[in-house]
Amino acid sequence: MSQTLSAQLRLRDLILSGELQPGERLSEPSVAERLGASRTPVRAALVRLAEEGLVKAIPSGGFAVNSFAEEEIHDAIELRGTLEGHAARLAAERGAPGGTLAEMRRLLVRMDEATTPPISEDGFTDYVALNAHFHELLVEAAGSAVVARQIGRVVALPFASPSGFVLAQAVLPASQRVLVVAQEHHRAVVEAIEHREAARAEALMREHARLARRNLELVLHDQDSLRLVRGGVLIRRRGWA
Numbered sequence: 001m002s003q004t005l006s007a008q009l010r011l012r013d014l015i016l017s018g019e020l021q022p023g024e025r026l027s028e029p030s031v032a033e034r035l036g037a038s039r040t041p042v043r044a045a046l047v048r049l050a051e052e053g054l055v056k057a058i059p060s061g062g063f064a065v066n067s068f069a070e071e072e073i074h075d076a077i078e079l080r081g082t083l084e085g086h087a088a089r090l091a092a093e094r095g096a097p098g099g100t101l102a103e104m105r106r107l108l109v110r111m112d113e114a115t116t117p118p119i120s121e122d123g124f125t126d127y128v129a130l131n132a133h134f135h136e137l138l139v140e141a142a143g144s145a146v147v148a149r150q151i152g153r154v155v156a157l158p159f160a161s162p163s164g165f166v167l168a169q170a171v172l173p174a175s176q177r178v179l180v181v182a183q184e185h186h187r188a189v190v191e192a193i194e195h196r197e198a199a200r201a202e203a204l205m206r207e208h209a210r211l212a213r214r215n216l217e218l219v220l221h222d223q224d225s226l227r228l229v230r231g232g233v234l235i236r237r238r239g240w241a
Helices: 003-016 028-035 039-052 070-094 098-114 121-142 145-155 167-171 173-194 198-220
Strands: 055-057 063-065
Touching: 003 028, 003 039, 028 039, 039 055, 039 063, 070 121, 070 145, 070 173, 070 198, 098 121, 098 173, 121 145, 121 173, 173 198
Parallel strands: none
Antiparallel strands: 055 063
């Protein structure tokens, strides 16, 4: 692992864990000292995190930890839905590889097992990993390097990943019901791709992404669940200072 990537990952962890608070200034010397790294990789790491949106450049020099309005998160989720919808359309139009579809089918069975009520904490943890892999396979099924790159950029945005709010659903009965609907979407998307129903596959994935917006709204109204969201401290609710 390069020094730049190491610094980037360590800084991201400090931000998402809340050890570095929104608005906190990050100068190259102070960050380098904190990480025990030289300034050159730290500078490159800060630039990369600025591209991700986790930090922002400030006029006086250096960077500061960013925060995110609800609307910004909504936009990122909507953008992911648009791109994943296009990926599903391409997979249906072009014909997804049989091996990829078979693996998606196997994941559906494992996600069903993980989300069988009552859903345990371990079940939610398993679902996070399985869900992320399902979405990766969807991109693979599209067979487009261009689409894969664009989706990769979007899911790197804070809170835009498919599993961004899943763990928080563990303490919210209403959000657990959303999880059941999400799993129905997964199954329907695979069927649409298999049957070469491109328009249906695209519409389902766009609707599927909107469930993340619903989860965001539920989580922001429950402090216990918000604490389970990695990086939740960075979210600015409407009406908050």
